[in-house]
Amino acid sequence: MKAVQFSRFGEPEVLETVERPTPQPRPGEVLVRVRAAGVNYFETLMRRNLYAVTPELPMVPGVEVAGEIEAVGEGVDPVLSGSRVAVPMFAIGRPNGGYAEYLAVEAASVVPVPEDLSFEDAVALLVPGLTALHLVRRSPPRGRTVLVTAAAGGVGSLLLQLAWRAGAERVIAVAGGAGKLDVARSLGADLGIDYREPGWAAQVRDATDGRGADIAYDTVGGVITKACLDALAPAGELLFGALGRFDLTAAELEGMLFRNQSLKGFALLPLLTPESLRADLAELFALAATGALRVIQGGRYRLDQAAEAHRALEDRGSTGKVVLIP
Template sequence: MLAVRMHRFGPPGVLVPEEVPDPVPGPGEVVVDVRAAGVHLIDTRLRSGVRGPMPALPALPTVPGREVAGIVSGRGDGTNPALYGARVAAHLGDAPGGYAARALVPAAALLPVPDELDLGAAVALVGTGRTALGILNFAPLSPADTVLIPAAAGGLGILLTQYASGAGATVVGLAGGPAKTRVVRENGAAHALDYTRPDWPARVREALGAERPVTVVVDGVGGEVAREAYGLLADGGRYLVHGWSSRGAEATGPGFVPEDEELKARSQSYERTVGPAMAAREGGPDPLGALQRRAFAEAAAGRLRPVVHRFPLREAAAAHRALEERGTVGKVVLEP
């Protein structure tokens, strides 16, 4: 079968299409014929060989990719025969293998995909959809809120924008360039502004006026954009951090964190929302699974509508390059 493998860490060019043996399912596993594999910024960090708290760097050679959607075509002992032919999606956890024509998946990790949901959209909900809902668990929204979302044209940013606007909040989405700001506006933002322009903070203030302060910032960019975004946050506001993409693959921290004294003086809160904090906030015996199921339910109800940027599987290197260079809109997906 076709798979994309990497034999060393490095730039996107280390992702090489190769023919490899088909996977053989063990007990409790199924084989999924992959129709869509999700590409995540974490994939680019792992490809680069950057060590971080999670997930751990894979042993080489490896087939990257931790999000898949497709059709069950084989099963191991202890799995339900009714799974044959089922449309499913799954997060593979710390075990990669998604950038391939077929992937091994624990049967317990499978999520059924409704017939009306495109498999590319489904894979965008597995990790990215659950993350959007998990982030907003930290700041339940109402029509009284104004939410500022940097990187609002990415796969996660679009879902955050849709969900926040659906909750009645006024959304200010930031993105790079007119094509991306148009997409942000089409997905529910009341205001969509280009954060490559140096005057974007002033334009946010002008768009909102004095009577509509920013009450929530949901930041995945970090660096100087985060600093400016925090400057727009009202007293009593909530600042949620889920990443720091502006600092590059080598970054292991946001580069900007508000001072405790200022947070206290202005009655603001600051939360890092990903990892164990997200699971603890959701609670229950299977918090990430619960978030995934909620994401699929929200999609079925039309409240989450993933935007997908598709690449052929053989062009995984180009997909990584485009993602790192901010040349994509929505969730990046590989299709064998």
């Protein structure tokens, strides 16, 4: 089978398409023919050895796939053959292996995909969908003005819709460029603000009669976090979910205390259990399949175009979810 790996750290060019043996399902496992594999920003950090954990090389990236069960191992019901499934690898202790044509996993770890939901959309609802769903649960937006960063991205585009469904009074979208802001508005954002404009936090305050946003969902980090803090209302919540890019100083944190503001950390994996994972994905899949939740696709690339997919994410030139099509 074909797979994409990197044997050294560096720029996107280190990604190479190689031939690997097709895995065979062991007892209790199924063999999934991958039809779509998600590409995530943290995988670009792993490729550059800038992630929290240094991966063992060579490595085949990828933690979210969707496809069809092609074969079953001993002890698995043969009726599962041909089933459409998604595999949330990140949640089952499989931190790599998704950029490939086939994947062998435990049968209990796959999640059914409805017939009227594409494999690409199913993949977009794994890491991004679960992240957006749990961000809303961590800081419920009902009756509040919320700010969503990277609002046209894989997480942000879903988050602003879920915030509306959860009763947000107003959704302010922050993104880079007119095209991305148009996407955010088409998904229901009341106001779109370009983060590339100096002092954009003042636009948030102006739009809220000087008060600011009650909740800022920040999945970007760095200088964006500081601007989110400037845009935050007294007693507001800054929900931070950008691993490795937290730059607030002690003085800025102390200022939050005097304004009765709170900082909440967000990490997805500790919030997931086997039972909640299946239920949450079933909910997201059903919403998307019925059109109640719109999935934005940010680009479809062949396996041998994985380097281009990584560049699109690093250059922030994509909207929605970037996927590989083996």
